[in-house]
Amino acid sequence: SSELTQDPVVSVALGQTVRITCQGDTLGNYYATWYQQKPRQAPVLVIYGENSRPSAIPDRFSGSTSGNTASLTITGAQAEDEADYYCHSRDSSGHQLFGGGTKVTVL
Amino acid sequence: QLHLQESGPGLVKPSETLSLTCSVSGGSINTAAFYWGWVRQPPGKGLEWIGTIFQSRNTYYNPSLKSRVTISADTSKNQFSLKLDSVIAADTAVYYCARQAFDVLIAYYDNWGRGTLVTVSS
Numbered sequence: 001s002s003e004l005t006q007d008p009v010v011s012v013a014l015g016q017t018v019r020i021t022c023q024g025d026t027l028g029n030y031y032a033t034w035y036q037q038k039p040r041q042a043p044v045l046v047i048y049g050e051n052s053r054p055s056a057i058p059d060r061f062s063g064s065t066s067g068n069t070a071s072l073t074i075t076g077a078q079a080e081d082e083a084d085y086y087c088h089s090r091d092s093s094g095h096q097l098f099g100g101g102t103k104v105t106v107l
Numbered sequence: 108q109l110h111l112q113e114s115g116p117g118l119v120k121p122s123e124t125l126s127l128t129c130s131v132s133g134g135s136i137n138t139a140a141f142y143w144g145w146v147r148q149p150p151g152k153g154l155e156w157i158g159t160i161f162q163s164r165n166t167y168y169n170p171s172l173k174s175r176v177t178i179s180a181d182t183s184k185n186q187f188s189l190k191l192d193s194v195i196a197a198d199t200a201v202y203y204c205a206r207q208a209f210d211v212l213i214a215y216y217d218n219w220g221r222g223t224l225v226t227v228s229s
């Protein structure tokens with residue numbers, strides 16, 4: 001069955017750049033979507049499609065894909081970016097899956 | 108502005124059926140532009156896709172839950188619902204409803220409810 005693999009934990013110094021990756025066979029055919037989730041809150045869409053952001057999401061968030069790996073990059077990480085980040089995609093059957101999540105710590 | 112709100116019992120006994128409703132305001136669920144779905148998150152764990160409904164009749168379910176899940180819609184009330192049969196403790200989770208954009212190359216949730224915690228316990 002399809003799955004999406006993420007590193008469990010990533011840390012970044014305040015103001016520096018961090019890249020979060022998501023690996024999965026389905027990403028060779030379908031775009032990944034990225035969500036940010038803070039404690040006790042619902043997930044929030046941050047990146048979808050090739051590299052699109054909802055209007056409320058700062059432009060320090062960007063997305064890219066290379067082969068079977070999708071990446072979410074935060075350029076100039078801020079304290080408020082500390083959160084869990086999940087990738088999400090679909091497969092050819094219309095089924096969907098989430099990555100296991102990456103906890104981003106801003107030092 | 109679109110608003111989604113989950114409702115239903117917060118406690119369900121093992122082997123019984125979990126039933127939740129998502130009430131949608133600020134937009135119609137009877138649209139060809141969006142799908143409507145359920146996602147859950149066990150305490151301290153990651154997100155899990157449960158299933159999706161499109162135009163009130165086309166459904167897609169997580170293969171691991173398919174035998175126990177039913178998603179339906181009531182367009183007259185602008186609501187869609189989740190039923191999960193024969194629940195066990197591992198079904199304890201925060202359950203989210205969400206609106207989804209779904210296309211040939213992508214699927215993404217752009218609006219989420221706040222989530223509701225359902226605990227399976229006797």
